[in-house]
């Protein structure tokens with residue numbers, strides 16, 4: 301018994317890697333960003349196709365799905381439409397959601413037994429998601445969806461995501477949390493403490509991804525004044541940014557923070573390599589976390605390759621691949637849930 305999968309919007313391969321670790325054969329990953337090719341193809345067995353999903357042919361997808369006992373269409377359409385946080389709410393840009401509709405079209409045209417989708421938590425109550433779910437239900441899928449707190453499954457990071465699982469074989473649900481209690485949670489310390497120390501602006505000689513962005517003089521003083529788990533409110537007044545001194549800025553404690561060692565990290569974003577962009581200061585060293593540390597907090601293996609030898613290190617490009625990824629561990633949880641479901645229902649219905 302085997303499950304063949306195609307990963308739409310595959311990025312650097314976080315979801316693919318996790319599904320593969322759970323025993324699913326992901327034969328194809330599709331993404332419009334050419335930067336994804338190297339990490340996707342180098343670390344995974346499947347083929348990478350640089351293509352726009354909106355014009356992707358169902359025949360091509362079916363070629364990669366067919367031949368296994370079961371077929372899984374997986375995907376994580378970009379979440380930017382809901383990540384643009386301003387004035388206390390997420391702006392909604394409906395035109396970008398044609399991508400989720402493109403996923404729905406491919407489900408209808410290829411008719412796999414299994415479908416999974418992951419996205420930002422905010423999507424849960426939006427029309428475009430409800431339409432996607434309705435498309436599945438009208439095509440005889442059993443659908444489960446809800447928020448998943450990734451640290452309850454062993455990710456060393458607090459990350460809440462919307463996950464959907466759908467099956468034509470029978471009712472489907474995720475496996476039970478593997479790390480439900482606070483005492484079980486994976487921590488920043490267990491994940492990155494062993495990496496060699498580097499300075500702000502330094503790249504380690506053995507691993508180009510273990511590279512930390514440089515800090516301005518004022519930011520160096522600020523990180524020195526930052527306490528693990530604290531915020532800019534711990535700093536002496538002379539270091540506090542003008543915008544934070546204003547009444548309107550006092551409510552933004554989520555930037556310029558240093559991580560604490562013995563808890564999961566904050567949510568990794570596409571800007572996770574910048575001290576001023578979130579709570580991305582290293583717990584002990586006076587610098588932001590390196591790209592490698594960010595990737596490990598996203599549960600990529602320590603040697604997951606993101607850059608070819610002749611490729612220039614580009615913080616924003618690699619940061620985007622890391623921050624946008626489905627954590628490998630969440631991909632495993634999704635994959636394990638699907639494998640368990642197929643073991644339960646597959647034999648009786650096939």
Ligand SMILES: C[S@@+](CC[C@H](N)C(=O)[O-])C[C@H]1O[C@@H](n2cnc3c(N)ncnc32)[C@H](O)[C@@H]1O
Nearest residue numbers: 309310311312313314315332333352353625626
């Ligand atoms: C949230 S990321 C997916 C992350 C990926 N699943 C992973 O685990 O690493 C969304 C991806 O969609 C891609 N994308 C955006 N528009 C696209 C399109 N029209 N067709 C294909 N891919 C697209 C982006 O380049 C980005 O890599």
